[in-house]
Amino acid sequence: MTRRKFIKTCIAATGLIALGGRSSLIWAGGIFDRSGNESRLRNGYNQGLVYRPRYLDLEASGELERRERALWAKMERCSLCPRMCGVNRMAGEMAVCSSDNTLRVASSEIAFRAERVIVGSRGVGAIFMSNCNLLCVFCQNWQIAHRGDGRQTTHAELAGTMLNLQQRGAHKVYIVTSTHVVPHIVSALRLAIRRGLNIPLVFDTGSYETLEVMRLLDGIVDIYIADFKFMDCEIAAPFLSGARGYARYAAAAIKEMHRQVGTLNVIDGADSTPIANRGLLIRHLVLPENLAGTDRFVRWVVDELGADTDVSIMAQFRPAFFASRHPPLHRRITQSEFDQANRWARDAGLRNFH
């Protein structure tokens, strides 16, 4: 990457909104602007301009109701994420994610500041959940993730929000940080389906997920946008509020996401803008002194998922929240660190990294 492009990237990052795994922001600029022709046949899911989310079939068959019940059961001794806190959230108990059996939503909006193939020409209907199960010390959204800013919301209200975003033209419902509240989301989704929801569902996750929950989401989620933050469990834990085994859980979860939805499927939208309706996009934030293990990350992607996997390599780390107390996270990355990350990606053979 040239110095000019790097500077442009960093300037763009300052105008971003926090869509995404809390600690990682998304490019303001479009970065997946590939031709529709190239991607048209990529994983065989392209159904032309009318895409039918699979959650509609799951609901029609009664399977979505079964999944909803299975997810709610996990709240009784909470095992919704690898922290396995075991508290009875249905009885009002809380643990690491500061969430009981109620739902808090921080905000919702039509958002354009994500990858261009995700937002298309009309934007995504982004819904930000309050609280988080990962709690990065460098969180750029700490008021929502750590402090829990937001408003208590019913399932009917959340369903109404999804429908409102669809009505306003959003290409997708885009849930930011769903892990700790996923039963609520499925309950609201079922209500919204009955009232006409029919656009793809996106989960944007920090990837600290269990395989069991991921398998329950098979057929519900159309697009996964998954952070892979660290490649080493021991290095990761102090920066993720003690999350044990982060790299191991994230690797398994992302492989399962890939099994479910494949690489990004991009079609020509109604106005010829390329738009993804299904698939996996992995985001990786480059950290100072290669703390994230970017060289290992890109090799892992190629070896485990294939060179065509869609990857965002992001430069916009800044020392937010408590990062300044955790060197080397007290500084931004340098241009040469970002250039090196891109060289690693190229040398590993990744074809769709941006």
Ligand code: SF4
């Ligand atoms: S979702 Fe929350 S309570 Fe449940 S295991 Fe994870 S951090 Fe613990």
